[in-house]
Amino acid sequence: MTTLKDLYVEELQDLWSANDQMSEVVGELASTASDPNLGDRLSTAKTGIDKHTDVLKSLLSDLGGKMSKEHCKGMEGLVKEARKHALDSGLAGAPLDVAIIAQYQRMCHYGIAGFGTAKAFADALNETEAVQKLNHALDEIYASDDFMTELATRSRNLEAQQ
Numbered sequence: 086m087t088t089l090k091d092l093y094v095e096e097l098q099d100l101w102s103a104n105d106q107m108s109e110v111v112g113e114l115a116s117t118a119s120d121p122n123l124g125d126r127l128s129t130a131k132t133g134i135d136k137h138t139d140v141l142k143s144l145l146s147d148l149g150g151k152m153s154k155e156h157c158k159g160m161e162g163l164v165k166e167a168r169k170h171a172l173d174s175g176l177a178g179a180p181l182d183v184a185i186i187a188q189y190q191r192m193c194h195y196g197i198a199g200f201g202t203a204k205a206f207a208d209a210l211n212e213t214e215a216v217q218k219l220n221h222a223l224d225e226i227y228a229s230d231d232f233m234t235e236l237a238t239r240s241r242n243l244e245a246q247q
Contacts, residue, residue: 093206100199103160104138107192110164114185119178137222163192186237193230
């Protein structure tokens with residue numbers, strides 16, 4: 086890699102891998118959640134993650150970038166943590182939901198960092214349409230994160246204390 090465009094392409098490829106990994110585990114988390122609102126929101130999030138992956142692929146195609154993903158070791162670690170602390174934890178009910186929310190938010194924050202970086206690169210490269218698409222994805226990720234914070238603080242964390 087020698088240019089900002091090279092870095093941008095690699096970031097998009099890394100995010101593609103991160104999204105694929107996150108999508109798989111979020112689907113599992115959705116089916117494991119005890120709270121129906123949480124399960125529904127995670128299912129909606131999975132659909133959004135898959136949509137964002139399509140955006141990433143489209144941006145790569147527009148750039149003439151290699152249409153392959155670059156394995157994301159960062160998300161690999163977060164997925165392992167989600168499995169350990171939620172899916173394989175032995176928790177049930179509200180405590181499980183609290184663990185699911187925590188792990189989901191960690192993955193979201195990783196996505197926010199990645200999509201934010203890609204947006205900054207696109208902006209520097211004057212890729213106006215890409216900036217708009219990445220900004221829209223970021224808005225959706227932030228909204229999902231905010232929903233989880235609300236659900237945790239107003240419901241699941243309180244029930245998990247009992």
